[in-house]
Amino acid sequence: MSFRDRLIRFIETDVVGKDDASIEPEQSLLDDGLMDSIGLLRVIAFVESETGVRIPDARVTPINFESVVAIESLVAELRDS
Numbered sequence: 001m002s003f004r005d006r007l008i009r010f011i012e013t014d015v016v017g018k019d020d021a022s023i024e025p026e027q028s029l030l031d032d033g034l035m036d037s038i039g040l041l042r043v044i045a046f047v048e049s050e051t052g053v054r055i056p057d058a059r060v061t062p063i064n065f066e067s068v069v070a071i072e073s074l075v076a077e078l079r080d081s
Contacts, residue, residue, distance in 0.1 A: 010046050015039040025068040053078045
């Protein structure tokens, strides 16, 4: 299972809290009300645990956590730096 798939599954079950939730990679997690501040913290912990990439506080911005695609881009950028 890819990181994207694991991340989507985590958000659907552990953040949104619905096994039948269906999140698209480019869907706005924030504008669609799928993730609040507590959800964001949970996603950060999940991402750091799954990837081994530490997300600096300065990078915790709405644009970096807007969607699954944005989170993937952030992780890729941090891995490359």
